[in-house]
Structures are given as C-alpha cells and as structure tokens.
Amino acid sequence: MVATKHWTFDVYFDEDVDHTHAEARLQAPAAGELHGKGAARRNPEDRSVPEIGDELAAARALFDLARRLLKAAEDDVERMTGHPAHLHT
Template structure:
C-alpha cells in the first residue's frame, strides 16, 4: 500500500473591492490556480464573501488544470487519446 500527501496552499489578497486567491498544489508537479472576485460598490463590505468566492474559483481552476494533466499523462502512457467522464 502506498500513501501520498498533497498539500494545497491558498493565498488570498484583498485590494479595496477586489479579492484574488492563488491555490498551489504541492505534489510531484506544482500546479497553480487563480481566482478573482469583485465586490459591487453598492454591496455591503463583507471580506469573507470575496475570499470564499475567489478561493472557490482558484480551486476550480486548479481542479481543471489537474484533470488536464491527468489526461496528458494517460495519453503519454498509452499513446492513445484519452477522454474522462465525470
């Protein structure tokens, strides 16, 4: 049996009404995702909401990149086009 630990580090930056998040997966390959959120000036300033939205977008971007890397690895290993179903 083999066990691995992969860690995702999320850095969140807030600048007035914009929030950005960078999610970096530390594994055999480093992969990074990015997410942005913008508060409408007429909305109440609740920083946690911007952080949550930007982070969810960064993690979604990271997940898509990880799936693309998986497909590329399968195609390289099999020399055949790969398609994955959810």
C-alpha cells in the same frame, strides 16, 4: 499494497476594498507544482464582507486548479497509452 499519500494545497490572497484575487497552489510529487487562479469583485451596492470575497476567489482558484490537474492526468494517460484521452469530472 495500500499507500498513504499527502498533497499540500495552499491558497494565497491579494485584496483591496473591492477586489480579491486568489492563487491556489498544489505541490504533489507526481503532478509537480500546479497553480489555479480566481477572483472576486464586490458589487458597489453590497456592504463589504471580506470573507465572502475570500471564499468566492478561493473557490474559483480551486476550480481552476482542478481543471489543470485533470488536464495533467489526461496528458499522462495519453502519454502512457498513446491514444487520445478525454477525462471528465
């Protein structure tokens, strides 16, 4: 049977003039709630373009979230098989 599923990702930002912090959150029935964090810092010699800091911090938070989701899947495989699992991207 083919099933359609929906997972919701949200990214929250906290920023000042030179720093952007992002937290990516995933709500998924199977995985529960997972969080990933990322940050960006503007080089003092660069002009301020907040969108770039948002993109970089969000990308880093999503990479962190992806790593945590992969670890959760690895733990699930180990629990189901009773053998060590080493999942790769």
